């Protein structure tokens with residue numbers, strides 16, 4: 001079981017020392033449930049095979065900080081996905097509060113701008129007060145957005161890849177550790193921001209699975225082949241009749 005340890009949050013400690021997380025450990029399971037009980041039942045079912053859990057708005061607003069502590073106590077790495085997007089001072093305060101939870105990863109919207117991201121980072125650092133600082137990740141374009149929606153509804157011109165790349169460069173300039181994007185944008189992001197700038201990629205579906213509201217979608221194996229650091233998968237695992245079986249099949253599909 002991976003545990004956040006030391007400064008490098010994409011590593012884990014085991015009996016043989018510090019080890020880089022394997023692809024299987026870099027599957028982040030999105031626990032999009034409306035109660036702590038349901039979320040922990042699912043997490044417990046995945047003990048021993050899953051390493052990273054995500055607590056998003058639905059679960060955090062229902063269960064509060066306690067859900068993060070409960071998952072950490074069980075040994076999971078935890079991504080607290082609250083997608084902060086506000087004026088710099090408020091974003092800084094939000095991150096100060098989040099820093100005390102012991103999360104391994106948190107996020108903000110890049111669309112909040114460079115000052116907001118810099119303030120968020122400052123808040124995280126001051127809130128962590130010398131303890132391990134979670135990875136700070138910026139959301140580029142949501143994986144539920146299509147090119148047409150971005151151009152016609154939001155009014156951002158150009159391709160999604162160009163936009164994600166530009167947002168990633170801005171996030172890097174603000175000192176963030178990486179971005180959320182679709183796996184389809186990973187190559188462009190790594191090319192312009194460097195290999196150590198993290199990519200966290202939802203919009204992942206096993207072949208033949210329901211896409212739901214996701215628009216920019218690839219399979220888990222394709223996502224890792226594009227060079228992503230983490231994939232985020234929710235419904236294909238959490239809503240499966242047997243989440244453990246679905247997780248096992250996903251691990252098998254990426255070679256182990």
Ligand SMILES: O=C(O)c1cc(=O)[nH]c(=O)n1[C@@H]1O[C@H](COP(=O)(O)O)[C@@H](O)[C@H]1O
Pocket residue numbers: 030032056081083107139141142143144180181202203204212214232233234235236
């Ligand atoms: O920040 C995120 O995690 C996120 C960003 C994004 O662009 N798209 C996206 O789907 N997510 C999250 O990733 C998860 C995907 O869940 P499924 O579509 O059920 O696999 C959800 O919890 C979303 O909130």
